[in-house]
Amino acid sequence: MTNMFDVCIIGCGVIGAAAAFELSKYQASVLVLEKENDVAMGSSRANSAIIHAGYDPLPGTLMARLNVEGNAMAEDLCRDLDVPFKRIGSLVLAFSDAEKATLETLLDRGQRNGVPGLKILSAEEVLQMEPQVSPKVVAALYAPSAGIITPWEYTLAFAETAVLNGVELVRNAKVTAIQKGADGGYRITTTAGEFEARYVINAAGVHSGEIHEMVAPKTFTVKPNRGEYYVMDKAECFRANHVLFQCPNEDGKGVLVTPTMDHNLLVGPNAVGVEDGDRVNNTAEGMAFVRGKAELSVPGINYRNAIRNFAGIRANTDRDEFQISIAAERFIDLAGIKSPGLSSAPAIALEAMKLLSQCGFRPEKKAHPITTRKKVRFRYMNDQERRELILRQPQYGRVICRCETVTEGEILDAIHSPIPPCSVDGVKRRAGSGMGRCQGGFCGPRIVDILCRELHLDPLSVTQDGAGSRLLLKETKQVGDEF
Ligand SMILES: Cc1cc2nc3c(=O)[nH]c(=O)nc-3n(C[C@H](O)[C@H](O)[C@H](O)COP(=O)(O)OP(=O)(O)OC[C@H]3O[C@@H](n4cnc5c(N)ncnc54)[C@H](O)[C@@H]3O)c2cc1C
Structure with missing residues (x-):
């Protein structure tokens, strides 16, 4: 037996969840299929947790527009959905004249992208704002609109509110095949059964290329790229008041040092191409690279205060752009959403609504959808x-x-x-x-x-985090055993 939905979203990272939240405000039956046992199990839980200002993507790209729009939407959304978010601002640090020239390029790009409040600061100004930064700093690009967020909470907030509005989320449902039905809809085969939907949204992150190729000819290749981090104890949080970036290079945005919403310090990531998009292991070389690079920006971080390491996988592709398009009839790609995907998520969800409308799906708005959430902290x-x-x-x-x-x-x-x-x-x-x-x-x-x-x-x-992570193997004592 299959179930017919108006829209099926494949993947419940921040992109699938934001799209589900947006769709849940309309009179439509929406299904979300997630292969893991929870939402936010891919790159949406393991990233730098920055709502980027938007000076990094090239002007004219979707990444530039959706980053700046998503950043502008974050504050109201986080207030309404009770997600920890703070606009603490970011600094891109330059340590040479060549890097200072890069700051000018980023300033120009940012201004063309519509990023508010950008300015280049002198070394003295930087050290006044950030006394722990290396005295070798020569200048920095200040972006007051950059913020920090708790990324899995952003995803959960979208997904929970969507579910309260009637969206059906099926976990442990890995999509293994998609076929076009006689009526023009899609039949979706998963590890949790078969489903049918008139429209499909592909938000499968690092696996979005595989999902795309189930219905359309290959147009992009996902090139998974791992980034590794240190999470430091709160004792290290004094080392940064803003998000401290290094100048971007061919490997990405460089190693950052930033406070987190819970007053820890986050240090990382590196950027290494990997074969397996699901393998989120840390490596000794990766961590040594992160320590070495962070030392250039903020010397003296005490790694004895490290409380956790983690790694996330970027859904990079062979294009320097998000893969957002109508890939086949009634099938939309929100694919290859690398950084700044977290920042862009709510704007990408609006983009998905536009594409659905171009495909002919124009549902009525609900009179009173739930758009707020409240948590005890x-x-x-x-x-x-x-x-x-x-x-x-x-x-x-x-x-x-x-x-x-x-x-x-x-x-x-x-x-x-x-x-x-x-x-x-x-x-x-x-x-x-x-x-x-x-x-x-x-x-x-x-x-x-x-x-x-x-x-x-x-x-x-009970497991620590899903299949293969059972905490207890057997009972060692029965009631009544002698001690
Ligand atoms: C190291 C790193 C640092 C980053 N830093 C930032 C940052 O600071 N700011 C920023 O804006 N962005 C950042 N990003 C990018 C951001 O994390 C991503 O753009 C965003 O999380 C992508 O969300 P997503 O929903 O597309 O992917 P994911 O979160 O990976 O979600 C995809 C989901 O699809 C599911 N799925 C996959 N295949 C199937 C299938 N066959 N069937 C069912 N479900 C499936 C997966 O289990 C997963 O839950 C960073 C990324 C990384 C890796």
Whole structure:
């Protein structure tokens, strides 16, 4: 038996989720198919978390326009959907006369792209704003509109709100084949069954080339490219007040040093072409490269304060452009969305609506779609707010994650959210538990307990982050065993 939808979106990274959110404001039946057990499992959870200003892409490209538009949309969206976002501004640091000339090029590009407030700062001005930057700095390009965000929360916020508006999300549903039906719609075969849709949106990230080729001749090649990072303890956060970039080169935007929304310091990435778009391992060479490059911008970072390493895979292609187009009849590519894809996501979603309309899909707007979301974030409340909250719901008075001050109430909110997590890391992405210095050493077992209690799970079935990551192998003690 198949289910017929108006639109099927393949992939629930930030691009698929933003498109689902936009479509959920209309009278349309929408299906999202995601191969992993959660949303934001591809590059949308492992990136630099910057809402770029937009001086980097070449003028006239889709990347330039959608970056600047997406950046402008971020503030209202993050306020409405309760996503952590701060416009802290960015500096591109120059350490030589040649790099200073690059700043002039970026300034010109940015002005042509419509980036507001750009200016070139002297070394003295830079060091006043950023005392930890290397004294060898000669100038910097300041972009006040650049911001930092929590990228998996951006994705979750879009996806959760879309689900509340009636979008159907099917996880663990890897698309393996797409065929054109007799009625002009598409029959989509997945590991979770067959589905039918009149229109298809390809938002499969690093796998978007494979999805494209299921219905249309090859027009681009995805060239996966890995970037590796250090996440530093909050003790290192004083080292940067803005996003500190280096001058871009043929390998990308260079190694950055930036505060995160949770007051950690992020250092990375490198840029290495890889064969396997799903292999997000760190390498000793990659991490040494990141340390060496970061030392040029911000000397003295104490890597004994590193609390985690991670890597993300860029969906680079053989073109220096997003692959956004009508690829076949009623089939839209939002493909090869490399950086600045996170920044551009809401604008890409509007672009998808335009392309759907060109394909003949013009649904009516819903009268009152849900466009807001609210979360309890105990750690950012004052004492008075905390007291009132605990009086109303005592579970907010029990701290489960001590490093990040995340309460049982917030873990319960996550478990019973519109897209319930099914792993310890799924709870982490929603509630922020396990993000701190001990990386879940203290709260991990308690979260397993709460997951089992709330979802009636067998503790042996709980995973850290999906298939292949079971936490417990067998019971070592039975009730009544002698100690
Ligand atoms: C190292 C790095 C740093 C970056 N830094 C920034 C930054 O600071 N700012 C910025 O704006 N952008 C940045 N980006 C780019 C940004 O992260 C991406 O552009 C964005 O996340 C792309 O989102 P997406 O939804 O297209 O892809 P993804 O997040 O990868 O989502 C694609 C989804 O499709 C699913 N999928 C794949 N194949 C199938 C299938 N067959 N069936 C069903 N589902 C499938 C995947 O599981 C995945 O969930 C960075 C990227 C990387 C890797």
